[in-house]
Amino acid sequence: MGLPKEFIDRMLLKEMYTCHFCGFTSRKYQEVVVRNGQEWHLDNVKAACVFCAQGFTIDWVANMRSGVLLHLPKISQNELNHLLKVIYVFRISQGDHANKARDILDLLMKSREQAKKLLSSDDPYELAKRLRIPLSEYSSKKLKETLSEIRLLPLDRRIIKEADLEFNQFPQILAYWRSKDGPLRGGVNRFSHEQLDVYIDRLKDKKK
16 A cells, blocks of 8 residues: 555655655655555655665566666665766766766676676566565575675666656656756765765775
């Protein structure tokens, strides 16, 4: 059962439209997620950005074609979700920020290959199917260890179905984030070249 819109609106207002997981604040395109399956337990109901929210509904990720799996122990899921918002804004800008954003995306995409080796696929749908299969205690422990280094990379795609139509919602979301009323309207100025260089170095360094 889904949460009533009135309840969602109240929760987002209470949480000041701030994602509980990565700290991203946005007046639009934020969601409410329920942890541990206890729908009306308020401690389990949290505000989440669209990137963090999809980690709780991996089946929907497959339907929306909005993510792929990476082997990325160097960066936490919450940090990755926060970074990708900025990267997608930079990528459609001009200058050195755009070039570095593309470099970071290229490095991230290379991490898909190791995820394929570990899980036989980088497709969230295949992982969702695997998680529904009963496992022995040993196999469950090994899978948990593997998944501790797996991340869900949010893509610049979010396929939404309305009636018989499908459309990619992400350009609308990105346009709002970059708008004069959006949370990333000054994102390029707030995120320095040095910060992007740090991420490039972390992703290139296999030892960290």
